[in-house]
């Protein structure tokens with residue numbers, strides 16, 4: 001996958017990330033899998049504890065339809 005190596009927005013481990021659309025980053029993290037996160041969530045995530053970030057990802061996974069990419073937004077923050 002093209003993109004840069006940055007800290008995963010969920011777990012802070014090195015992950016691959018590439019921009020998709022205007023306001024989303026597609027992450028490919030060995031710990032968290034593949035998901036997309038909105039720019040607003042990424043901004044908010046800096047102030048969230050890791051438990052809340054993991055819960056947000058989990059909420060996005062549950063919300064995604066079968067086979068669809070999980071998209072984490074601020075609505076997923078517990």
Ligand SMILES: [Zn+2]
Pocket residue numbers: 008009010011012013015029030031032033
């Ligand atoms: Zn991760």
